[in-house]
Amino acid sequence: MDNEISTQPHGMADVEIQEWLESLDSVLESSGPEVAAEILERLRAHATVNGIDLPFSANTPYANTIPVRLQPLFPGDQELERRIKSLIRWNALAMVVRANRVEHNIGGHISTYASAATLYEVGFNHFFRARSEEFEGDTVYFQGHASPGMYARAFLEGRLSAQKLENFRRELKPGGGLSSYPHPWLMPDFWEFPTVSMGLSPLMAIYQARFNRYLEDRGMKRATDAKVWAFLGDGETDEPESLGAITLASREKLDNLIFVINCNLQRLDGPVRGNGQIIQELESAFRGARWNVIKVLWGSEWDPIFERDTEGLLVKRMGELVDGEYQKLVVSSGAYVREQFFGTDPRLLQLVEPMSDESLRRLRLGGHDPRKVYAAYKAAVEHKGSPTVILARTIKGYGLGEAGEGKNITHQQKKLNEDELREFRSRFGIPLNDEDCIEVPFYRPAEDSVEIQYLRARREALGGYVPKRSIRSKPLVADHDDLFKEFLEGSDGREVSTTMAFVGMLRKMLKDAEIGKLVVPIVPDEARTFGMESLFRTVGIYSSVGQKYEPVDVNTLLYYKEAKDGQILEEGITEAGSMASFIAAGSAYATHGINTIPFFIYYSMFGFQRIADFIWAAADMRTRGFLLGGTSGRTTLSGEGLQHQDGNSQVLALPVPNIKAYDPAFAYEIAVIIQDGIRRMYKDGENVFYYITVMNEPYAMPAMPGDVKDGILRGMYRFRPAANAKAKLRAQLFGSGAILNEVLRAQEILETKYGVAADVWSVTSYKELYNDGIESERWNRLHPGEKARVPYVTKCLADAPGVLVAASDYLKTLPNMISKWMPRRLASLGTDGFGRSEGRASLREFFEVDSRFITLATLHELFVDGKIERSSLDKAIQDLGIHADKPNPVIS
Numbered sequence: 070m071d072n073e074i075s076t077q078p079h080g081m082a083d084v085e086i087q088e089w090l091e092s093l094d095s096v097l098e099s100s101g102p103e104v105a106a107e108i109l110e111r112l113r114a115h116a117t118v119n120g121i122d123l124p125f126s127a128n129t130p131y132a133n134t135i136p137v138r139l140q141p142l143f144p145g146d147q148e149l150e151r152r153i154k155s156l157i158r159w160n161a162l163a164m165v166v167r168a169n170r171v172e173h174n175i176g177g178h179i180s181t182y183a184s185a186a187t188l189y190e191v192g193f194n195h196f197f198r199a200r201s202e203e204f205e206g207d208t209v210y211f212q213g214h215a216s217p218g219m220y221a222r223a224f225l226e227g228r229l230s231a232q233k234l235e236n237f238r239r240e241l242k243p244g245g246g247l248s249s250y251p252h253p254w255l256m257p258d259f260w261e262f263p264t265v266s267m268g269l270s271p272l273m274a275i276y277q278a279r280f281n282r283y284l285e286d287r288g289m290k291r292a293t294d295a296k297v298w299a300f301l302g303d304g305e306t307d308e309p310e311s312l313g314a315i316t317l318a319s320r321e322k323l324d325n326l327i328f329v330i331n332c333n334l335q336r337l338d339g340p341v342r343g344n345g346q347i348i349q350e351l352e353s354a355f356r357g358a359r360w361n362v363i364k365v366l367w368g369s370e371w372d373p374i375f376e377r378d379t380e381g382l383l384v385k386r387m388g389e390l391v392d393g394e395y396q397k398l399v400v401s402s403g404a405y406v407r408e409q410f411f412g413t414d415p416r417l418l419q420l421v422e423p424m425s426d427e428s429l430r431r432l433r434l435g436g437h438d439p440r441k442v443y444a445a446y447k448a449a450v451e452h453k454g455s456p457t458v459i460l461a462r463t464i465k466g467y468g469l470g471e472a473g474e475g476k477n478i479t480h481q482q483k484k485l486n487e488d489e490l491r492e493f494r495s496r497f498g499i500p501l502n503d504e505d506c507i508e509v510p511f512y513r514p515a516e517d518s519v520e521i522q523y524l525r526a527r528r529e530a531l532g533g534y535v536p537k538r539s540i541r542s543k544p545l546v547a548d549h550d551d552l553f554k555e556f557l558e559g560s561d562g563r564e565v566s567t568t569m570a571f572v573g574m575l576r577k578m579l580k581d582a583e584i585g586k587l588v589v590p591i592v593p594d595e596a597r598t599f600g601m602e603s604l605f606r607t608v609g610i611y612s613s614v615g616q617k618y619e620p621v622d623v624n625t626l627l628y629y630k631e632a633k634d635g636q637i638l639e640e641g642i643t644e645a646g647s648m649a650s651f652i653a654a655g656s657a658y659a660t661h662g663i664n665t666i667p668f669f670i671y672y673s674m675f676g677f678q679r680i681a682d683f684i685w686a687a688a689d690m691r692t693r694g695f696l697l698g699g700t701s702g703r704t705t706l707s708g709e710g711l712q713h714q715d716g717n718s719q720v721l722a723l724p725v726p727n728i729k730a731y732d733p734a735f736a737y738e739i740a741v742i743i744q745d746g747i748r749r750m751y752k753d754g755e756n757v758f759y760y761i762t763v764m765n766e767p768y769a770m771p772a773m774p775g776d777v778k779d780g781i782l783r784g785m786y787r788f789r790p791a792a793n794a795k796a797k798l799r800a801q802l803f804g805s806g807a808i809l810n811e812v813l814r815a816q817e818i819l820e821t822k823y824g825v826a827a828d829v830w831s832v833t834s835y836k837e838l839y840n841d842g843i844e845s846e847r848w849n850r851l852h853p854g855e856k857a858r859v860p861y862v863t864k865c866l867a868d869a870p871g872v873l874v875a876a877s878d879y880l881k882t883l884p885n886m887i888s889k890w891m892p893r894r895l896a897s898l899g900t901d902g903f904g905r906s907e908g909r910a911s912l913r914e915f916f917e918v919d920s921r922f923i924t925l926a927t928l929h930e931l932f933v934d935g936k937i938e939r940s941s942l943d944k945a946i947q948d949l950g951i952h953a954d955k956p957n958p959v960i961s
């Protein structure tokens with residue numbers, strides 16, 4: 070053992086190593102770190118050339134990145150800041166404990182904030198700049214489970230009343246309460262970013278920082294040194310989204326982005342990496358991705374020990390322990406630390422010989438030391454050329470003592486017994502006596518106390534309070550009638566798809582005087598699929614470095630043009646990243662006071678199905694804009710098969726309360742929906758956004774049949790009435806999207822072959838019809854004495870005779886969910902089941918949604934009603950060429 074330490078492998082004596090180290094030290098001193106780094110780099114190259122195989126390691130030793138000699142002076146009043154932080158700790162704990170006393174299991178988290186308090190307080194007192202008229206402000210993504218700490222601070226700041234704190238997690242109490250986590254939907258004046266679904270906020274933060282640059286490069290906002298800060302849990306980094314876009318951040322040189330990862334080494338159930346070191350793992354991932362990595366592992370108390378350690382034994386020892394051991398060590402007695410940590414080597418023991426057990430116990434971790442955290446933040450905000458991640462070591466449940474400090478149960482600790490409360494009170498010096506403290510009252514010192522004065526002064530110096538959400542954009546003014554008029558007139562027999570029609574509108578919008586600049590087209594490597602490549606040339610693809618190469622297709626009309634002021638966000642194959650851009654652009658009306666209007670067009674199957682949680686977050690954030698599900702329709706997208714053919718997304722859009730989902734069939738329907746959407750979102754400021762499915766089947770676009778705008782927007786209108794309204798056999802047929810054409814063909818077959826006169830309705834939105842239906846029901850239930858409201862669908866069909874048949878390219882549940890407000894039984898056709906890589910006609914036959922099946926369904930309904938004979942039905946089945954024993958598409 071001794072031997073191993075005093076001489077290195079291959080017999081190199083310590084003294085030799087010492088000489089090398091000393092010469093490096095002298096270079097450092099005389100010429101500075103850049104020259105030292107250059108020498109090391111040259112040495113490495115030299116070694117490689119000479120056949121020395123140096124294993125790749127992106128890791129640095131298990132030590133602070135910023136050495137003491139480069140540590141700046143702490144500019145604040147450390148003692149006062151500690152007292153303020155203690156008060157916030159207390160009030161955060163009080164919120165959770167009180168809430169759970171009133172109602173068992175209401176929940177809340179103490180230990181996340183307890184571990185991160187210093188990380189936040191240094192930010193609040195010295196870094197986070199508020200948004201103001203003059204300055205856009207920093208953008209901060211707070212870790213969701215730390216929200217009690219944010220509320221407790223806002224309480225001290227005088228922004229939230231004790232009453233509000235009392236109603237933590239009880240928004241429905243009189244006077245309102247505070248939402249469990251950051252939800253702009255629930256607290257629109259306070260929270261900006263929903264972060265609690267883990268993994269979303271790191272990705273959103275990266276694209277937010279990138280979008281800020283996009284706005285600057287396009288001349289839409291002034292370039293500033295505003296930062297995007299994202300606070301994450303170390304456990305959270307296991308979500309694939311968390312690290313999924315870190316190379317984008319470095320590629321784009323986003324030095325306006327700072328991640329702070331609170332490395333308490335624990336998640337909910339236990340250690341993040343009991344058998345490894347999460348900090349080293351993250352360091353290598355981020356360094357490998359070329360981020361600036363700053364480790365804040367050890368507090369100032371360790372500095373003199375490091376100084377005494379001239380042989381590097383301490384750092385070596387620190388690198389040996391796995392996180393499971395550290396978790397125990399940091400909450401153990403000084404004697405235990407001495408024995409277990411330093412006891413492995415007499416020379417290590419010697420280092421701490423002069424220290425008492427008590428001072429060993431008090432050795433703090435870096436993330437609990439404001440001086441170390443300040444140094445890291447300062448280095449991060451001053452760093453140029455790449456994003457920074459700060460890996461800060463902390464203890465989960467810091468200060469909870471026996472109640473949970475560092476314990477595996479700590480994440481869910483919500484109750485403290487009397488002794489534990491007194492202990493916490495004493496540890497943080499809260500001026501409450503033994504009796505009062507067990508009531509866990511909220512505590513705010515007097516307005517003129519030094520604490521409140523200091524806290525207010527700090528925030529004033531930083532421009533105001535954070536977090537705070539406000540709408541800073543001015544509403545649009547134009548009505549854009551001219552812009553959309555041409556699309557109401559039909560395509561003159563020319564066959565176009567609704568996707569092409571939409572792209573035509575987009576092209577026109579991009580040229581519009583008021584909204585042209587505001588439009589943000591977003592595509593995940595699918596522009597050609599949607600026929601958008603002409604936009605490459607006209608508005609350019611955004612690239613922060615312009616185009617450093619001559620594109621291979623430069624001689625063609627539609628070449629791949631990248632430009633610094635390019636308008637298209639061509640995100641590559643990342644629906645999640647594109648959605649994060651959509652969110653940044655769609656919330657810029659609040660974040661930046663700019664009404665950017667995102668149009669994110671993607672393969673519809675990879676939207677709601679793949680990134681629904683981002684869409685949910687967008688909804689929570691009151692994001693505005695248009696999602697376009699392209700190549701949609703289970704049978705309309707031919708050839709692509711099971712994974713691509715989307716018959717689901719219109720159903721998956723149902724749960725998102727503020728998304729308007731439309732399945733339009735014709736260009737004029739899309740024009741009406743988009744024009745009205747821009748009005749609602751950007752003129753009237755409504756907190757809705759849009760999902761529109763568009764298809765790739767070409768057909769002639771009709772002109773709008775009269776003024777049916779209201780019907781289009783409300784979800785249905787009669788598109789083509791029956792030719793002979795007086796016929797004996799009557800039907801009402803409902804079609805949507807591309808399937809409307811099948812319905813129109815069925816209308817003809819029914820009329821010419823079977824003497825059935827059918828009206829055809831275009832159902833543009835089952836979701837709108839459903840919401841209207843449930844709202845009418847609810848109103849009637851709550852107002853029994855008043856005139857009953859009639860659902861829109863009921864009104865439409867009040868005088869509509871005959872049997873009812875609906876067909877769409879989505880699940881049958883869509884028409885079924887509104888059938889109860891129809892005057893009679895409804896037969897629904899839809900595309901439940903797995904798709905096939907087949908042609909359109911075969912797919913529509915397989916899923917039983919083509920004109921023949923619509924005809925059959927209508928005749929069958931007439932038969933059930935006793936209007937036609939069984940023999941006629943049998944004959945029709947034969948004439949239509951339908952095989953009764955064909956496979957069942959739902960399960961085959």
Ligand SMILES: Cc1ncc(C[n+]2csc(CCOP(=O)(O)OP(=O)(O)O)c2C)c(N)n1
Pocket residue numbers: 180181184214265266267268301302303304305306331333335336337341465480
């Ligand atoms: C997507 C998602 N999955 C699971 C959870 C439930 N959850 C909440 S906190 C937590 C543990 C958090 O650990 P970490 O990220 O290390 O944060 P810490 O509280 O330790 O700072 C889990 C699993 C969640 N909020 N989001």
Ligand SMILES: [Mg+2]
Pocket residue numbers: 302303304331332333334335336341465
């Ligand atoms: Mg953790």
